[in-house]
Amino acid sequence: MKTKRWQGSKYLPSVFWLGPISLIIGVSAGVVAGTWVPIPLMFLIGGGILIAGWLWWQTSATTGFWGRRSTQAGTNALLSTLAVLVILGLINFLAVRYSARFDLTETQFHSLSPQSQEVVRALEQPVKVWVFTRPPNAQDQALLQNYRRNNPRQFQFEFVDPQQDPALARRFQVTAPGDVYLEMGDRKQFVQNLQNERLSESRLTNSLLRTTEFPEDYVYFLQGQGQRSLDQFSQAVTRLGDENFSSEPLNIAQRIAAGQPPIPENATVIVLAGAQRALFPQEVDALKAFLDRGGGLLVMADPNTDPGLDRLLEEWGVTLDPRLVIDATGGAVGLDASGGIVGFGPTAPLVTDYGTHPITANFRGGNSFFPSARPLRLTPKPNVEQTELLLTNAQSWAESDLSQRQVEFNPGPDTRGPLILGAALSRPATQAAKREPTPPATPSPSPSPSPGTPEAKADDAKTQPQARLVVIGNSGFATDGFFNQQLNGDVFLNSVNWLSNREGAVLSIRPRETTDRRLILTPARSRWVTLLALVILPIVGLAAAIGVWWRRR
Numbered sequence: 001m002k003t004k005r006w007q008g009s010k011y012l013p014s015v016f017w018l019g020p021i022s023l024i025i026g027v028s029a030g031v032v033a034g035t036w037v038p039i040p041l042m043f044l045i046g047g048g049i050l051i052a053g054w055l056w057w058q059t060s061a062t063t064g065f066w067g068r069r070s071t072q073a074g075t076n077a078l079l080s081t082l083a084v085l086v087i088l089g090l091i092n093f094l095a096v097r098y099s100a101r102f103d104l105t106e107t108q109f110h111s112l113s114p115q116s117q118e119v120v121r122a123l124e125q126p127v128k129v130w131v132f133t134r135p136p137n138a139q140d141q142a143l144l145q146n147y148r149r150n151n152p153r154q155f156q157f158e159f160v161d162p163q164q165d166p167a168l169a170r171r172f173q174v175t176a177p178g179d180v181y182l183e184m185g186d187r188k189q190f191v192q193n194l195q196n197e198r199l200s201e202s203r204l205t206n207s208l209l210r211t212t213e214f215p216e217d218y219v220y221f222l223q224g225q226g227q228r229s230l231d232q233f234s235q236a237v238t239r240l241g242d243e244n245f246s247s248e249p250l251n252i253a254q255r256i257a258a259g260q261p262p263i264p265e266n267a268t269v270i271v272l273a274g275a276q277r278a279l280f281p282q283e284v285d286a287l288k289a290f291l292d293r294g295g296g297l298l299v300m301a302d303p304n305t306d307p308g309l310d311r312l313l314e315e316w317g318v319t320l321d322p323r324l325v326i327d328a329t330g331g332a333v334g335l336d337a338s339g340g341i342v343g344f345g346p347t348a349p350l351v352t353d354y355g356t357h358p359i360t361a362n363f364r365g366g367n368s369f370f371p372s373a374r375p376l377r378l379t380p381k382p383n384v385e386q387t388e389l390l391l392t393n394a395q396s397w398a399e400s401d402l403s404q405r406q407v408e409f410n411p412g413p414d415t416r417g418p419l420i421l422g423a424a425l426s427r428p429a430t431q432a433a434k435r436e437p438t439p440p441a442t443p444s445p446s447p448s449p450s451p452g453t454p455e456a457k458a459d460d461a462k463t464q465p466q467a468r469l470v471v472i473g474n475s476g477f478a479t480d481g482f483f484n485q486q487l488n489g490d491v492f493l494n495s496v497n498w499l500s501n502r503e504g505a506v507l508s509i510r511p512r513e514t515t516d517r518r519l520i521l522t523p524a525r526s527r528w529v530t531l532l533a534l535v536i537l538p539i540v541g542l543a544a545a546i547g548v549w550w551r552r553r
Contacts, residue, residue: 016054022047112146116205120147123154123212129204130181132174133194134161140199147204173238175484181242182207190242210244217268217500220250224283225307226276228475233273235483236492245269245496252283262286269296269499274475278308288312294429294465296499300475303374316425317381318471323398325349325373325419325473326407346407347372349421353391357424359470359494360389368487373474375419383427390422390472390491422472422491424498429465470495 026043030036036044112120129144136159144157162169162177172181178194182204191207192200219240221230230237230249237247250270252262263270263286270290279287287309291297301307303324313319327349348371354360368390375398378386396417397409409416476482478492521529 016050019047019050019054022050110142110146112150112201113205116147116201117150119205119208119212120150120155123151123208125184125212126154126156127182127184127208127211129155129157129191130168130172130183131157131159131194131199132162132169132172132179132181133159133177134164135159137194137198140194143199143201143204173242180204182211184211187211187244188242189244190239217245218264218266219245219247219269219271219496220264220267221247222252222270222272222275222279223249224251224253225279226274228273228479232479233483235480236478236489239483239489239493240496243493243497245500252286253280256282256286263290263295267295268501269298269496271298271300271496272307272309273298273300273478274302274305275307276305278306280308284309284312288315291467291469292430294467294501296468296496296501297470298495298499299469299471300478301374301471301473302475303372303473313471315381316384316427316469317379317386318423318425318469319377319379320471320473321375321377321398323374323400323415325370325375325392325396325417325421326399326409327392327396328409329393329395349373349392349396349419351390351392351421353393353418355388355391355424357387357389357498359424359491359498363487363490366487368477368491369485370421370472370474370477371482372476373421375415375421376423376471376473378420378423385426387424388420388422389424389470390420392417392419392421394418421474422470424495425469425471426466429467466501468499468501470499 022043024047026040026047029043030040033040129147131140131144141159148155148157160168162174172179172183172188174181176193176195180191180194180199182189182191189207189211192203221227221233223229230247233247240247245268250263250267256262262283267290270287272287287297291312299307299309299313301309301320303322307320309320324347326346328346329350348369351368351370352365354363354365370390375392378388380386394417396419398415398417398419399407399409400413401407401410472491472495477488483489483492
């Protein structure tokens with residue numbers, strides 16, 4: 001006797017399809033939400049119950065269901081599909097877990113240099129790069145991803161909109177959109193600004209190297225003769241801290257009276273900013289000894305002052321001119337007049353001409369100005385390398401008569417510009433260097449040149465400790481209120497970096513250049529290529545197809 005089948009069985013296929021759909025919804029919801037309870041789990045359990053119920057119904061209500069050929073074929077297809085999905089899932093898991101990239105470009109354009117790879121792989125502490133800009137540039141993002149790919153556990157980066165997260169921008173003291181900072185623990189270091197250029201692999205790698213490998217450098221600001229205090233350089237001190245410099249005051253006379261060494265052993269750079277009275281002879285001798293053992297000294301001398309450094313500066317061929325620099329570019333001729341190009345009258349000369357030197361290498365005709373400045377004179381000296389850093393324009397002159405409020409150029413006592421406002425000088429140190437930066441490791445060291453060859457002499461000149469001196473005829477350009485205007489802050493920071501001899505520990509990473517592989521054709525050859533591709537080859541192919549069809553016919 002045959003049992004009558006339930007009339008609703010014809011709707012079971014539709015119920016069966018609700019099971020897989022429910023499973024797909026549950027998996028998708030779990031992946032998107034990042035959690036599997038409660039809604040994704042409900043869909044997964046419901047889908048499993050529906051599929052199990054359908055299988056039970058087919059087994060109990062249909063005789064020989066598992067023995068059917070269609071059931072076996074469907075089961076094999078289902079198992080094969082699941083096996084393919086599992087294999088693809090494992091392949092994707094292994095690809096994410098153990099990623100590998102192959103840069104097939106001739107110059108390895110999309111890869112980091114070997115030096116950068118070694119530096120980032122050697123990171124032992126977490127490092128994060130903060131880029132304060134929106135939206136992120138694809139080129140900068142690709143470069144940072146290359147860094148993270150070499151050490152995903154220790155290197156991270158994040159793009160931040162400073163307007164959307166002002167608290168974070170204040171924590172890093174962001175001064176302009178595009179600032180890039182590197183953070184490791186409690187240490188923060190400014191890398192560069194992206195307003196005029198893209199993120200540099202060389203700067204980022206060297207920032208990593210300085211943060212992880214080299215100790216903090218100390219910059220001492222001299223006190224005791226009416227110099228400007230550190231409070232007047234708060235913005236400069238903050239930026240020095242971002243570049244791993246610690247700033248401290250220093251009174252040499254007080255240390256001598258206390259029986260201490262005149263200059264601390266950890267001093268890297270000494271800044272003499274706007275001394276109103278002459279230094280004691282013992283202080284000058286201490287500065288000379290500091291230079292002789294490879295130190296760096298930054299002298300910023302204002303007009304109408306005598307810092308008492310004539311004996312020291314004479315050895316370097318530098319003379320401080322007592323006259324005041326007048327810049328009549330804006331048309332103002334009164335000493336108390338406002339306006340002019342920079343808004344501070346003719347006593348604030350504008351500088352757009354810079355010497356060829358590491359301090360001014362990236363200025364490219366930018367603007368800097370120096371309120372109330374005095375010129376310098378340079379005299380060649382043996383073994384002293386002199387470079388003019390800051391030059392005024394042709395409309396400026398050195399004014400000798402300041403008794404009148406209205407000034408004009410007098411050919412006799414006055415000197416027409418361009419005038420030197422700043423100079424960088426270096427010479428070999430005569431005593432042992434105070435520090436020798438550890439050179440960064442390279443993947444494959446090159447063989448040393450033979451002694452006596454030009455290459456060996458050049459290497460010796462680079463590795464020999466140098467005494468370095470920067471003299472600028474103004475101290476107000478780096479104070480608060482002027483530091484962040486135009487290139488004033490860059491003049492000061494670059495001077496301190498150069499005086500610290502840091503470039504001996506800097507990796508030289510050349511930018512990658514793509515090889516031009518374009519094929520340049522003459523007009524006649526270009527026409528032949530077009531004719532061959534669009535006319536001749538299609539006709540030949542059509543003729544061959546017609547011939548084959550005709551033969552088979």
